[in-house]
Amino acid sequence: MSKIRVGIIGTGFGAKVHAPMMKLHGGFEVVAISSVSRGNVDEVRNTSLVESVYTDWKLMLRKEELDLVVVASAVHLHKEMVLAAYEKGVHVLCEKPMAFDTIETEEMISVRDTAGKLGLINHEFRFLPARSKVKEILESGSLGDITHIRYQASFANYSGLSTRSRGWLGQKETGGGMLGALGSHMIDGLHWWTNSQFIEVFANLPIHVPTSTEADGTVEVRTADDGFQVMGTLTNGATVTLELISAARQTKDTWRLEVFGENGTLVMLDDNKVFIGSGDAGLESVELAPEIKAPDEMPAVAARYYNGFNRMLDALQETLQNGLKHPYLADFENGNTTQKVLDAVRVSHEEGRRVKVE
Secondary structure, three states: OOEEEEEEEOOOHHHHHHHHHOOOOOOOEEEEEEOOOOOOOOHHHHHOOOOOEOOOOHHHHOOOOOOEEEEEEOOHHHHHHHHHHHHHHEEEOOOOOOOOOHHHHHHHHHHHHHHOEEEEEHHHHHHHHHHHHHHHHHHOOOOOOOOEEEEEEEOOOHHHHHHHHHHHHOOHOOOOOOHHHHHHHHHHHHHHHHHHOEEEEEEEEOOOOEEOOOOOOEEOOOOOOEEEEEEEOOOOOOEEEEEEOOEOOOOOOOEEEEEOOOOEEEEOOOEEEEEEEEEOOOOOOOOOOOOOOOOOOOOHHHHHHHHHHHHHHHHHHHHHHOOOOOOOEEEHHHHHHHHHHHHHHHHHHHHOOOOEEE
């Protein structure tokens, strides 16, 4: 069976992770990769392992024969690139968050429907064995009705935030901020695990480190959040607290999910351990699918994502070849639902009030 021909737009995460992952996966052929702004072609070639490097993504779309376009650029550019890919007549895998706001996501869905192609969101974390096990347990109903979910993350990145530029990720005008970068994953996970959705939120989007100063004296002023605190309610009646801090020092990078139900409790730690307790008994470890190891030739940055990302690529290959979307893949509808929450969180922060999610 012929390989799926891929063009990648974006030489950050696109070059460091998407490109080597797909290049070393048997189902894909990375035909070309393009930067968004002119960059070092040789550096991109070495990082991505892709020989054909463009400095004009529109030219890449015009010249190359493709089956799939990966959009891995700054968030405020997603819509234009996705629409151009559909005009070319190819499927799209778009990085999260899907777009700048729901006005854009709804237009992207409309154009996708007209093109008759697939529109998928790269929520590769869904495919981590621990997260898949959470999905399996919650769908079994063994916890009973869910009453509350607490989801937290912390990262010891204060020094990095203080001394290194974040680029577009530090500017809300370009769709930057940790709410979009990781909050979108957390919101998608909650929706997916519970088969439910946020209906209201009350939120805060702090900027704990508002400026950085590099070694050469260059100062960057941030306008996008570097952490968030969100309280909310889901359609299933469960209350939720989401919290992330990236400007910490004495902490180990940590993820913690706690799901409290009428019949028991589930805990997931660092995306690699799951525990469950029934009734008033203590928590017990749950067996997970074995971790899959990256091949030796996989660059170190990409190898960190391999356990979930490669499983996602298996599902993507299957979907593109048989035309039936794998149930774990996130699509544009999921991206739009998440975007509604992101929009509501930002309104809540700006106006200091509880906001209904449309």
